[in-house]
Amino acid sequence: MTSELNLIPVVDLLQGQVVRAVRGDRKSYRPIVSALCASSDPVTVARILCEHCAARQLYVADLDALQGGAAQIAVLTDVLEALPHIELWLDVGLADAAAGEAVRKQLAPFASRIVLVFGSESLRSREALERCFENANGDAEAGVPGAALSLDRRDGRRLDQAGCWDAVDLWPRRLIVMTLERVGSGAGPDLETLQEVRRLAPGAMVIGAGGIRSPQDLALASAAGADAWLVASALHDLQLPRVHR
Numbered sequence: 001m002t003s004e005l006n007l008i009p010v011v012d013l014l015q016g017q018v019v020r021a022v023r024g025d026r027k028s029y030r031p032i033v034s035a036l037c038a039s040s041d042p043v044t045v046a047r048i049l050c051e052h053c054a055a056r057q058l059y060v061a062d063l064d065a066l067q068g069g070a071a072q073i074a075v076l077t078d079v080l081e082a083l084p085h086i087e088l089w090l091d092v093g094l095a096d097a098a099a100g101e102a103v104r105k106q107l108a109p110f111a112s113r114i115v116l117v118f119g120s121e122s123l124r125s126r127e128a129l130e131r132c133f134e135n136a137n138g139d140a141e142a143g144v145p146g147a148a149l150s151l152d153r154r155d156g157r158r159l160d161q162a163g164c165w166d167a168v169d170l171w172p173r174r175l176i177v178m179t180l181e182r183v184g185s186g187a188g189p190d191l192e193t194l195q196e197v198r199r200l201a202p203g204a205m206v207i208g209a210g211g212i213r214s215p216q217d218l219a220l221a222s223a224a225g226a227d228a229w230l231v232a233s234a235l236h237d238l239q240l241p242r243v244h245r
Contacts, residue, residue: 005218006057006228007243008089008207009049009235011042011079013072014063018045021061021184021232029063034236042075043082049235050086054243057087057115059230065092066122073106080110089148091117096128097144116144117176120164121152129162133172148174148207151197155181168200175204176230182210184233189217191224198225213239 012021012029017040019029031040037048050058060079065071071092080088088110094100100116107114118132132144149172152159159180164170177197179190189211198206208221209230218240221229234240 005222005226007053007055007218007240008057008059008228008230009046009053009055010059010061010209010230010232011046011049012061012063012232013042013075016042016072016075018042019063020236032236035238036236043078046079046083046086049232050083052235052242053231053240054245055086057089057228058083059089059117060091062090062092068093071103071106073103076107077110080107080113087113087115089115089117091119091150093122094118095122095124097131100132100144100147112146114146115174116147117150118144118147119150119152119159119178120162121150121159123162123164125161126163126167129164129167129170133170147172148176150176150178150209152178152180153193154179171201171204173204174207175201176207176209178209180210185211186213186233187211188213189221189229191220194221194226195224215240 012019014029018032020032021029037045039045046058062072092103094116104111104114123129132147149164151165158165175197177194179193182190189208194208205227206225207228207230208226212218212229212231212234
């Protein structure tokens with residue numbers, strides 16, 4: 001690799017299969033066709049992606065849950081059991097801290113390895129945001145232990161009924177900059193938005209999402225201030241070489 005940027009592979013789950021995310025249009029997602037993984041089985045795909053990236057984290061977006069259904073607990077359990085050394089970043093459309101703790105309880109044997117992702121797209125209110133990340137920038141642990149905030153936007157519009165983007169004082173130490181129209185698009189990473197978040201949160205771990213096409217894009221993302229990047233399509237299309245550590 002030409003960059004030290006940490007890669008976090010992404011698995012998008014829909015009805016028990018891995019699907020290809022394209023521009024955040026979830027209704028159009030289809031089972032993954034991959035040059036890297038000859039399967040859409042979640043455990044198989046997760047293992048191959050993590051091995052290819054020498055990854056320590058795996059991001060899972062549960063599209064059933066994100067579209068109002070139940071979280072795919074059995075599938076998530078299988079992935080956690082199969083990859084015992086991986087930290088799982090889990091996006092299941094959490095509306096508040098109570099919803100996050102309910103999911104963590106269902107995955108109780110693996111709780112110490114789960115980072116719950118609270119998306120601005122899904123949080124129901126400013127109060128919910130406050131409770132998720134109470135004391136996030138102080139000495140105490142955040143309101144929900146092991147949590148991250150995803151700042152979501154699409155086509156220049158913030159997806160943010162809770163006002164997360166403007167509540168900089170409530171941001172936790174782990175931030176995802178999620179530009180949905182770049183996901184699976186091959187349009188390049190949204191470095192301008194990432195740089196703005198980095199400026200506002202200089203001490204945070206800032207993770208970009210969407211648009212990566214090459215090692216050169218990763219190098220540019222690192223130079224822009226990203227600590228890590230969520231990747232999927234570029235891996236499946238063999239645009240990023242295997243990482244060796």
